[in-house]
Amino acid sequence: MAVVFEKTKALTDAPLHYCPGCTHGIIHRLVAEAIDELGVLGKTIGVAPVGCSVMAYNYFACDMVEAAHGRAPAVATGLKRALPENVIFTYQGDGDLASIGMAETVHAATRNENITVIFVNNAIYGMTGGQMAPTSLPGQVTQTSPYGRDVKTVGFPIRVSEMLSALDGPEYIERVAVNNVKNVKAAKKAIKKAFENQINGKGFSLIEVVSSCPTNWGMTPKKALEWIDTNMIPYYPLGVYKDRSAVKEEK
Amino acid sequence: MAEKVLMKGNEAIAEAAIRAGCRHYFGYPITPQTELAAYMAKRMPKIGGVFLQAESEVSAINMVYGVAGTGLRVMTSSSSPGVSLKQEGISYIAGADLPALIVNVQRGGPGLGGIQPSQSDYFQATKGGGHGDYHLIVLAPASVQEMADLTATAFDLADKYRMPTMILADGTMGQMMEPVVLPEPYEAKSEKPWAVTGTKCEREHNIINSLYLVPEELEKVNFARFEKYKTIEENEVMYEEYMMDDAEYCIVAFGIAARVSKNAINAARAKGIKVGLIRPITLWPFPKDVINKAADKVKAFISVELSMGQMIEDVKLAQECKKPVYLCNRAGGMIPEPEEIIAKLEELEGGND
Numbered sequence: 001m002a003v004v005f006e007k008t009k010a011l012t013d014a015p016l017h018y019c020p021g022c023t024h025g026i027i028h029r030l031v032a033e034a035i036d037e038l039g040v041l042g043k044t045i046g047v048a049p050v051g052c053s054v055m056a057y058n059y060f061a062c063d064m065v066e067a068a069h070g071r072a073p074a075v076a077t078g079l080k081r082a083l084p085e086n087v088i089f090t091y092q093g094d095g096d097l098a099s100i101g102m103a104e105t106v107h108a109a110t111r112n113e114n115i116t117v118i119f120v121n122n123a124i125y126g127m128t129g130g131q132m133a134p135t136s137l138p139g140q141v142t143q144t145s146p147y148g149r150d151v152k153t154v155g156f157p158i159r160v161s162e163m164l165s166a167l168d169g170p171e172y173i174e175r176v177a178v179n180n181v182k183n184v185k186a187a188k189k190a191i192k193k194a195f196e197n198q199i200n201g202k203g204f205s206l207i208e209v210v211s212s213c214p215t216n217w218g219m220t221p222k223k224a225l226e227w228i229d230t231n232m233i234p235y236y237p238l239g240v241y242k243d244r245s246a247v248k249e250e251k
Numbered sequence: 252m253a254e255k256v257l258m259k260g261n262e263a264i265a266e267a268a269i270r271a272g273c274r275h276y277f278g279y280p281i282t283p284q285t286e287l288a289a290y291m292a293k294r295m296p297k298i299g300g301v302f303l304q305a306e307s308e309v310s311a312i313n314m315v316y317g318v319a320g321t322g323l324r325v326m327t328s329s330s331s332p333g334v335s336l337k338q339e340g341i342s343y344i345a346g347a348d349l350p351a352l353i354v355n356v357q358r359g360g361p362g363l364g365g366i367q368p369s370q371s372d373y374f375q376a377t378k379g380g381g382h383g384d385y386h387l388i389v390l391a392p393a394s395v396q397e398m399a400d401l402t403a404t405a406f407d408l409a410d411k412y413r414m415p416t417m418i419l420a421d422g423t424m425g426q427m428m429e430p431v432v433l434p435e436p437y438e439a440k441s442e443k444p445w446a447v448t449g450t451k452c453e454r455e456h457n458i459i460n461s462l463y464l465v466p467e468e469l470e471k472v473n474f475a476r477f478e479k480y481k482t483i484e485e486n487e488v489m490y491e492e493y494m495m496d497d498a499e500y501c502i503v504a505f506g507i508a509a510r511v512s513k514n515a516i517n518a519a520r521a522k523g524i525k526v527g528l529i530r531p532i533t534l535w536p537f538p539k540d541v542i543n544k545a546a547d548k549v550k551a552f553i554s555v556e557l558s559m560g561q562m563i564e565d566v567k568l569a570q571e572c573k574k575p576v577y578l579c580n581r582a583g584g585m586i587p588e589p590e591e592i593i594a595k596l597e598e599l600e601g602g603n604d
Contacts, residue, residue, distance in 0.1 A: 012456075043449035047317075057458045063447035065320050066460040068343050071313035074305065078317020078325070079447070081301045082275060086449050104313070107306035 008032035010041050014058045021221025023211035024052060024120065026178045027187075028059055031091065031118055034192040035062065038199060044087040045079055047072040049101075051093035052126040070101020073108035076115045087198055089116040095125045098134040098160050105160070105206075110169035112203035116194045119160060119206055122213040123232065130216030134158045137235055142216070157235065161208045165241035171203035173242040177210040179228040183238070202245060210236050253432045260398040261425040263433070264328070264354055264418065265290035267402035270436040273324040273352070274300035277314040279307055281333045282366045283422040284356035288328065308333040312340030312353070319349035320459040322446030324406055324439060328354035330422075331372050332363060334380075341415055342381030346461025348445075348476070350409035352402070353387070354418045356425035359584035367584025368422030370506060371558035376419045377535040377565070384473050386480055388416040388487065389534040391505040395429035401532070403434050410441045412483060419534060421557065423507040423586065480536075489532035490541055494520065498527030500596060501545045503566045504555035505531050507586060512555050515592035524596050534562070539569040546570035551599055555592060556580045 010032035018024045035041050044062040048054055050069035057064035067075040072090035080088045097105050097119050108115065124142055125131040132145040135157045139148040149157075161175045172194060176187035187209055194205035210232050212224035219227060240246075258266070265287045268276070276291040278284075288304070295302035305311035311327050318325035329337060334355045344351050357372050359365040376389045388408050390401040398420060405416040447457050463469035491509075494516055495501065504512040509530040519526050529545060531538050546552070551574050554563035560578040567576050579595045581587045 041450070042452040045447050045449060054462065057460060061450070061456055063450055063457045064459070065317065065447055066347075066458070066462055067316070068313065068339055071309070071316075071340070074310040074313035075317040075320075077303070077310075078275070078277070078314035078319075079321060080317075081303065081314070082318040082321040082323050082325075083448065103306050104310050107310065 008036050010035040010044070010061050011059055012061045016059060017055060018052065019215040021212070021214040021224060022052070023122070023178045026184060027118065027120055027209050027211065028056070030184070030188045030191050031089070032060065033188060034195045037192065038195055040087045040195070040199065043085065044089065045083070047076045047079070047088070047090040049090070049092040049096040051096045053091055053093060053120065054127065056091050070096050070099070071104055072096065072101065073104040073113070073115070073117065077108055077111070077113050080113060080115050084114070087116070087195065089118060089195070091118045092120065093126070094119070094121045094123065094133045094135040098158050106164070106167070109164045109204050109206065110167050112169040112171060114198055114201060114203050116198050117204070117206040118191065119208045120211050121160070121208050121236065122211045123157070124213050124216045126213050126216055135160070137231060159236060161206070161241045164206060169204060170206065170242055171244050172197050172205035174240045175208040175210065175236060175238050177228055177233060177238055179212065179225040208236070210238070253435070255430040255432055257428050258395060258431050259286050259426060259428050260392070260395045260420060261286035261356060262290045263395045263399040263431050264402050265294070267399035267434055268326055268352070268406070269294060269298065269300070270434055271324065271403040271406045272437065272439045273326050273406065274298070275318045275323060275325040276301065277303050277305050277311040277327050278329065279305050279311050279333060281330045283358055283368070283425050284328045284330045284354065286425070287354065287356070308336035309339065312337040315351050316340055316344050316347070316349065319344060319351040320347070320447045322443035322448070326352035326354065328356065330356050330358045331360050331369070334372060334375070338375070338381035341387070342383050342385065343461055344415045345385035345387070346383060347459050348413045349415065349459065350413055351415045352405050352409060352418070353415060354420065357419065357421040359582065365584040366422065368507060368586065369557050369582070369584055370421055370508065371561065371582065372419065373534065373556070373558060373561035376417055377537070385476065386535050388412070388414065388483065388536070389419050390416065391419050391532060391534050392424055393506050393509045393530060395424070395427065395431045398424060399431050399433055406439065408487065410439060412479060414479070419506070421506055422584070484536040487533060488536045488538050488540070490538035491530040491532060492541070493528040493530065495527035495529065495545065497525050499550050500524065500526040500553065500599065501549040502526060502528045502553045502555055502592070503531070503542065503562065504528065505534060505562070508555045508557055511587055511589055512592060515589035518589055519593050519596050522593070524600055526596055537565050537569060542566060542569040543571065546573040549574060552576040553579050553592070553595055555587060557586060558582055
């Protein structure tokens, strides 16, 4: 009998602690599939962030390091410089990557550090109970923006992919989403490419995954996925923002 | 016999680290540790090592954390304000039980302070420094030779006990040049089955982590770590005694303060004042026993420090306040003159007559 679907080797059997309807499960699965398909499980080391996915170290079957809040790209830099033949990835949320860890993110990108960054953007701090994130949308109600994000006093959301793509350093920047089958398939392709780039020595690849947080958005999982289409993607358009190798080929 | 070379203290640490097998250095520019990073920037690329100037001290220490997780020898260096920035990462390194070396070439503080030598990071270094219950093994060199020798010791102790170690130097130690016999290069051998190196799909995954959400588990980890600290306190204390045999007064001083104190002791003895020195080489573990024993025969202690008086608390605790402890100090980048120490001794002698 032909096997049409099986559990990925790159995920452990530990039950995920994520809320019902959370898209972290999908994104974990996509990362794990990419690791499996590229046959690099035995030499992959992941870096978990602080945030909802802090315990990702229990879920990925490769060696894992738990980093301080925002410091994953620096930790990954250390790992990659120590073990250049290994495959190093970070898995970070928006507060971790785009607020407290922005310096680490920008500088790892500008060094074209040969690592893979999975950036989960759900426009909110989930773990701590739904505070305003650097990517929370204008007007978005959160625990710390109870009257809606007022751009006059707290500024505008940061479009990380657009910002990083302005740098000369990084190899590959793409924004994807995981709110429907078509988008999940595109996300998988992007994530796999981000790992392939590292294996081929091309350098820093970051995949921004627009995702949902039904619990802290105060929506049903289905409504939250729709909200990605109606609110998130208009502010965070999907697409490839930088692909240095493709540009070189064109030339 | 090995050849003597003339080197700055900062450079001696760098060269000794390379000879101890350290091939990964991460730092951020700051005075007065500059020469250490500059030396690494020159040497590391020539020997297949990594020198990386990080975007901040915060990043540098987290790069150290990453390399330490792989089990390779790794270090960073900085000076006081920069070491404050590293404290978060140091706490994580201690919490994840990783070996690494942090060098603090101290300058005056608080805040931006100054760039002249100081010992005012004593509390920060010896009491943990960052959040949570932990210690570093803290080594205090008092010569360029010790800057080199203690660097190898620091790496070895870090591996032996799987914990971060610190060299607590100061601006004078970093900047001054002295003849030094560099330690022979050696290959450190220690098994690190806990390291993240890739599972090769042959073992369970290793996790470098300091998160324990179940309080019973976190407590257990803390108690176990402090059992280890107890072993260190029993086995790794280092100090030097100078003219303590017949001493009526005991100076306790480390680093540059100990060197000034030795000059003061020689001069005071010429005047008939019987004074000696206990120089802690390990600031943590602190040489409590030798100080406690000294308390049974001396009249008083003088803690000579380049701070407003930090180690003095440990001197009092070590001998359970059996004898008075006086402070002879300068701060803000100033160094006490031997005359100031002698004046203090004469004051005490006068008081006893």
